[in-house]
Amino acid sequence: MGAKGCERSFEALSTEAACARILERNRDAISVQKQHLAVANLARIIEATLKLSNKQGFHAMTLRELARESGLSMGGLYSYISHKEALLSMILREVSATVNDALSAPPAALRGNPAALTRWLIETHIRLTEAMQPWFVFAFMEAKSFPAPARKMAVDSERATEAIFEAAIRSGIDAGLFQVQDPELAASLIKPLIQDWYVKRSKYRKRGVSIERYIETVTVFVEAALQA
Amino acid sequence: MGAKGCERSFEALSTEAACARILERNRDAISVQKQHLAVANLARIIEATLKLSNKQGFHAMTLRELARESGLSMGGLYSYISHKEALLSMILREVSATVNDALSAPPAALRGNPAALTRWLIETHIRLTEAMQPWFVFAFMEAKSFPAPARKMAVDSERATEAIFEAAIRSGIDAGLFQVQDPELAASLIKPLIQDWYVKRSKYRKRGVSIERYIETVTVFVEAALQA
DNA sequence: TAATAATCCGAACGAGCGCTCGATTTATTA
DNA sequence: TAATAAATCGAGCGCTCGTTCGGATTATTA
Numbered sequence: 457m458g459a460k461g462c463e464r465s466f467e468a469l470s471t472e473a474a475c476a477r478i479l480e481r482n483r484d485a486i487s488v489q490k491q492h493l494a495v496a497n498l499a500r501i502i503e504a505t506l507k508l509s510n511k512q513g514f515h516a517m518t519l520r521e522l523a524r525e526s527g528l529s530m531g532g533l534y535s536y537i538s539h540k541e542a543l544l545s546m547i548l549r550e551v552s553a554t555v556n557d558a559l560s561a562p563p564a565a566l567r568g569n570p571a572a573l574t575r576w577l578i579e580t581h582i583r584l585t586e587a588m589q590p591w592f593v594f595a596f597m598e599a600k601s602f603p604a605p606a607r608k609m610a611v612d613s614e615r616a617t618e619a620i621f622e623a624a625i626r627s628g629i630d631a632g633l634f635q636v637q638d639p640e641l642a643a644s645l646i647k648p649l650i651q652d653w654y655v656k657r658s659k660y661r662k663r664g665v666s667i668e669r670y671i672e673t674v675t676v677f678v679e680a681a682l683q684a
Numbered sequence: 685m686g687a688k689g690c691e692r693s694f695e696a697l698s699t700e701a702a703c704a705r706i707l708e709r710n711r712d713a714i715s716v717q718k719q720h721l722a723v724a725n726l727a728r729i730i731e732a733t734l735k736l737s738n739k740q741g742f743h744a745m746t747l748r749e750l751a752r753e754s755g756l757s758m759g760g761l762y763s764y765i766s767h768k769e770a771l772l773s774m775i776l777r778e779v780s781a782t783v784n785d786a787l788s789a790p791p792a793a794l795r796g797n798p799a800a801l802t803r804w805l806i807e808t809h810i811r812l813t814e815a816m817q818p819w820f821v822f823a824f825m826e827a828k829s830f831p832a833p834a835r836k837m838a839v840d841s842e843r844a845t846e847a848i849f850e851a852a853i854r855s856g857i858d859a860g861l862f863q864v865q866d867p868e869l870a871a872s873l874i875k876p877l878i879q880d881w882y883v884k885r886s887k888y889r890k891r892g893v894s895i896e897r898y899i900e901t902v903t904v905f906v907e908a909a910l911q912a
Numbered sequence: 913t914a915a916t917a918a919t920c921c922g923a924a925c926g927a928g929c930g931c932t933c934g935a936t937t938t939a940t941t942a
Numbered sequence: 943t944a945a946t947a948a949a950t951c952g953a954g955c956g957c958t959c960g961t962t963c964g965g966a967t968t969a970t971t972a
Contacts, residue, residue: 515743648876
């Protein structure tokens with residue numbers, strides 16, 4: 457089990473690793489030069505942003521709160537961001553890149569096995585969102601307040617994910633394993649089943665539903681719906 | 685066809701009707717006395733709130749924008765609300781009450797027919813959220829910024845809806861029609877399928893998916909998953 | 913260790929926020 | 943139509959927001 461074939465291992469999903477990639481992407485906009493220092497502070501800023509935003513919403517989070525929570529000063533924050541909205545696009549971009557990397561490289565062993573591929577996609581996606589839950593919640597909830605280009609990226613990213621599921625379904629149909637009227641629509645119905653794990657995470661935690669049971673249930677649910 | 689057996693007809697879902705109920709609930713807090721005037725203005729305020737909030741988020745919406753959009757003055761708004769947050773609870777309360785009223789009164793003809801009841805619940809719920817889409821989007825997206833008691837109401841309301849689905853599933857199991865390991869978890873997976881219609885509404889509109897096709901697809905999907 | 917560079921700090925600024933209230937307009941009543 | 947009540951208005955209040963910037967602090971170099 458587990459996303460063994462995933463190119464990017466799960467350590468790459470740590471906040472530190474994610475922030476290292478964010479730093480690289482924004483090298484010229486971040487004035488702090490020392491790598492380890494910049495990554496560490498960026499991590500504290502991003503972590504605080506996710507915590508505060510997911511509790512009260514990005515707009516309601518003030519930079520004074522963010523400074524207090526992250527342990528930096530008001531001015532210190534501005535060594536890492538050019539303005540508040542930059543936090544939005546940093547986080548969204550990383551989420552987008554991560555989900556794309558994770559799903560577009562299924563293990564070679566699954567080639568020619570649409571059922572197993574579908575299972576792998578479901579499990580990998582759910583485990584990915586588990587490992588970076590605050591990031592995904594943020595991207596999901598704040599999407600509407602993104603500036604237009606970032607919002608387009610979010611939509612495209614969602615579409616890309618759906619396309620991956622759609623392709624798996626189609627090859628299952630071709631193999632005579634699956635039977636669905638509209639693969640595109642079927643793929644877009646799988647998405648909310650996967651999203652519910654992180655969107656309503658606290659509900660499932662409260663009810664004692666483990667990630668394994670959730671994955672299992674969604675998998676069974678989807679397979680029944682796709683079965684020929 | 686449609687939710688023929690629904691006690692509250694679909695005219696009751698108009699903004700006017702909803703605002704009349706909101707007015708009733710907040711009679712003492714609203715200083716305008718003339719009924720038709722109060723309802724009309726409240727409707728314009730609520731409609732503007734939904735429009736602006738769903739575009740940019742409730743917190744980002746300023747009362748000056750709201751005044752402009754609704755056609756009232758700054759001070760005029762305060763004849764209808766005691767403070768900005770009151771808008772939140774007005775809308776949430778109405779959504780909560782409406783969904784509860786709609787689903788808890790299935791037509792008598794469906795008694796003893798769990799499969800038909802499940803279909804009716806899915807269709808009625810989707811048509812309800814279609815008729816009041818901005819309201820449901822608002823309640824869904826802004827839930828986290830509710831004050832604690834209102835947030836509790838939102839959670840309870842969601843739980844109540846799930847319980848209705850769960851009961852239908854259980855009676856289907858008892859009748860030997862359905863076969864699922866965990867009816868509670870199954871019920872909570874049906875919810876996101878229904879929610880996706882209003883949460884990602886613009887995606888489905890762009891793809892030309894009609895509400896009838898969506899209802900049909902979700903119904904088939906769910907029935908396959910529940911089938912014995 | 914002195915000189916220099918990199919980093920961090922937080923008071924201060926203008927803008928815009930939620931909200932109030934006395935003046936004004938509109939509707940009702942006598 | 944004059945007198946009264948109801949409804950509406952928007953400039954102004956205190957405050958907090960995002961953002962800046964010059965000085966204090968720390969690290970690096972010679």
